[in-house]
Amino acid sequence: MFPPYPFVHGRHLAGLVALFAGFSAQAAGFLEDTSAKVEARNVYFNRDFRDGHTSSQQGGSKREEWAQGFILNVQSGYTEGPVGFGVDALGMFGFKLDSSPADSNSGLLPSSGHNPRHSADQYAKLGVAGKVRYSNTVLKYGAMMPDVPLLKYNDGRLLPTMFHGTQLTSEEFKDLKFMAARLDRYTARDSTDAQEIRVHCKNKRYACDTKADHFDMAGVDYRFNERLSGQYQVATLDDIYRQHFLGVLANQPLSVGSLSADLRLIKSDDIGAAKAGSIDHRAFSGMLGYGLGGHKFSAGWQRMYGENAMPYLDGSNPYLVNYSQVNDFAAAQERSWQLRYDYDFKALGVPGLTFLTRYINGDTIKVPGSQAEGKEWERDTEFKYQVQSGTFKDVSVRLRNATYRSNYEKFARDMDETRVIVSYNFSLL
Secondary structure, three states: OOOOOHHHOHHHHHHHHHHHHHHHHHHHHHHHOOEEEEEEEEEEEEEEEOOOOOHHHHOOOEEEEEEEEEEEEEEOOOOOOOEEEEEEEEEEEEEEEEOOHHHOOOOOOOEEOOEEEEEOOEEEEEEEEEEEEEOOEEEEEEEEOOEEOOEEEOOOOOOOOEEEEEEEEEEEEOOEEEEEEEEEEEEOOOOOOOEEOEEOOHHHOOOOOOEOOOEEEEEEEEEEEOOEEEEEEEEEEOOOEEEEEEEEEEEEEOOOOEEEEEEEEEEEEEOOOOOOOOOEEEEEEEEEEEEEOOEEEEEEEEEEEOOOOOOOEOOEEOOOOOOOOOOOOOOOOOEEEEEEEEEEHHHHOOOOEEEEEEEEEEEEEEOOOOOOEEEEEEEEEEEEEEOOOOOOOOEEEEEEEEEEEEOOOOOOOOEEEEEEEEEEEEEOO
């Protein structure tokens, strides 16, 4: 015989009711503040290499694929009480609409397991993160998409990159934000599997698959006033490199128009076992802009110092003002300049339509194995329109075109590129 349940009478029943009420009260904040958003993203990608190489030489003369993706982002609220608990989730699914073996490997889709020239019909990835909040400090563990100067997740294709690890953010003091993180794995934009974190090997600047045990970073953001803010960050990729970042953002209204400034300084050195070899690099980049009505005119300058190209994590974007659609202009000893023009057609009575064009030119590049000066340039154009009302409200269409040329095609191939991106964001909760 089981003993009778003593909590069905008297004070035990009252205790059960109080416990249930307390749980409901705690869960209320968790559920009420939960949001769930979905982005449906359709991407057509066409990259036409103009160097004349055949598929047997540098992997084909063209990349052309079309795919559909869905990105689910769920962010819970926190349980009630001094210490709140929550859970976030990222779910991503992509499937092929059009691809051929001759034109695959665009970065939209992973390769099929049995043949690297065939793209998979579909793929999916899921990331979950637990989080704890005390006051204005949040500790998060699991999957995340960091967007800070020394680690900006890549979102240039169908599905974004996910990183995995621990991150602490704190905003206990007015205008001051502190961040620290340790990450050890990442899931690439066109992959389903989490991999060891590693240095990016663009144009064979560093050996591919140079892996590290972890990536640590910490930093502070401070807002001096409404027109001036500063950032400092330090990061280390274990046994590969240490990196420092210092940045300043400023804006100044004028009697006619407004001025803006974005200045960035990055210093990188090898550390520990130096698995990627000796690293000696410093980067300065800055952008000045003038806005008037719907117009904005900008000019940028970027300079690489030291013996090596700028190192950064695979699956991330370098935080440089001349980082563009195709290239980063971060080769060893490179100097580059940019002219850019943006226009918002809202000034002409067409809200939702924007345009940009820019030209970037780089030279004095130290080309591995050559005494010749490396040179390169890129021209980008983009139109974007977001529907403002009606049945298709919030649907956006973006047309992006780029032309890239260099004189050191052994490491950087000439190309013309077009991307068409149609996306729609909607809320489930």
